[in-house]
Amino acid sequence: MTGSGPDPDSAALAAFDAYTRRVVGWARSEPRVLGVALLGSxxxxxxxxxxxxxxxxxxxEPxxxxxxxxxxxxxxxxxxxxAVGHEWHDGVKVLFDDGRVLELGITDPAGLATFPIAAAAVVYDTGPLAAGIAAARAGTSTRWLSEPADAAAVLLVELVVGVGRVxxxxxxxxxxxxxxxxxxxxxxLLVARSGAGHPDPFDxxxxxxxxxxxAAERLAVVLARAPEDAARGILELAERxxxxxxxQWPARGAQAVRRQLGWLS
Known part of the structure; x- marks a missing residue:
């Protein structure tokens, strides 16, 4: 329906930008701060x-x-x-009264060299931030993934181990x-077999x-089941x-899983 008010995403973006401007305003007034960047979304x-x-x-500054x-x-x-939570890796998580969440990383130029960064938008820089982010991105390791055939075998083992523990x-x-x-x-495996890159390099x-x-919708339904039913659903979804x-699909291995767990009927 048109004319029913502002787009919620537009309002969210305006509020997001307004807070960013306030952070930048603080940074400009603080000579010890060398730059500010937005990570994540x-x-x-x-x-x-x-x-x-x-x-x-x-x-x-250090x-x-x-x-x-x-x-x-x-x-x-x-x-x-x-509420404030200081994490072991020096990150800080902040919760405001209105439910807003802020994740904060504070570092110096030396620490930035090993800071994990996939994407960043620089919003204030006195000089060293943009170059430091470029170097950090070049040195950032993303998730290591097995070859699809190996991952499929790992999947089968994980199902047997998980159900066995249950x-x-x-x-x-x-x-x-x-x-x-x-x-x-x-x-x-779904991402790898599709040939599309994953939209997030870390998660x-x-x-x-x-x-x-x-596939994501089907998997969400499967994972809402009791653990063993979820495991069986994961196998069925993989086979489908x-x-x-x-x-390279390990059909013999899938049959071994069904035999071991009594899922042959």
Whole structure:
């Protein structure tokens, strides 16, 4: 329907940009800050919506880094911070009273050299940030993926291991193997077999719906089941979506899984 109000994504983008401008305004007034960049969805404006958080990289002088990490009073809306989590790798996660989320990385030029970056949009730079980001991107390692034939065999092993643990009584561990490890292996195989690159270099689950919407929907339904039913559904989905026309599909291995787990009927 037209005329019913602003596009929600446009409103979300305007709010996102407004907060970014406030961060940049602070950075310009702080001589110890050398630059600010947006990571994550902030580096791709087409992805910003109501659920996008601010993923900020702040480049600072070496003697300023620890203080900026420890005391977040410099953040716009700092008085509305509801919770702060300092992570082991020096990242900081911030939750505001209104539910907004901010992920913060603060580093100096030396630390930026080993900062994992896939994409970034520089919004303030006194000189060293853009070049430092380019170097960091060149040295960033993305997820290592097995060859498809190897991954298919791994998938079968993960299903046997996961179901075995569930039947042993290790429901949490077994469920994790099934829903996380085996399901992610299947997701990786779907992308690899399609020939399309994955939309996220670090997280195999991110935006799978964008490249394989129908398969992602089916997998979501499967993963909502009880662990063993989910495992059986993963195998059936793999056989339906991957096996036809693929000579390297380990059909003998799939039969071994069914025999071991009593899924022959």
């Amino acid at each position: 902030g580096a791709d404006r087409g992805r910003i919506d109501d659920w996008s958080d601010h993923d900020l990289l702040v480049l600072a 003697d300023a880094v620890a203080g900026l990490r420890r005391d977040l009073s410099w953040l716009p809306d700092a008085t509305a911070i509801a 039947r042993r009584g290790e429901h949490l561990s077994g469920g994790n193997v099934i829903r996380s490890e085996a399901a992610l292996t299947l997701a990786d 195999g689950w991110r935006r799978l719906e964008a490249v394989h919407p129908e 979506l991957l096996a036809p026309g693929w000579a």
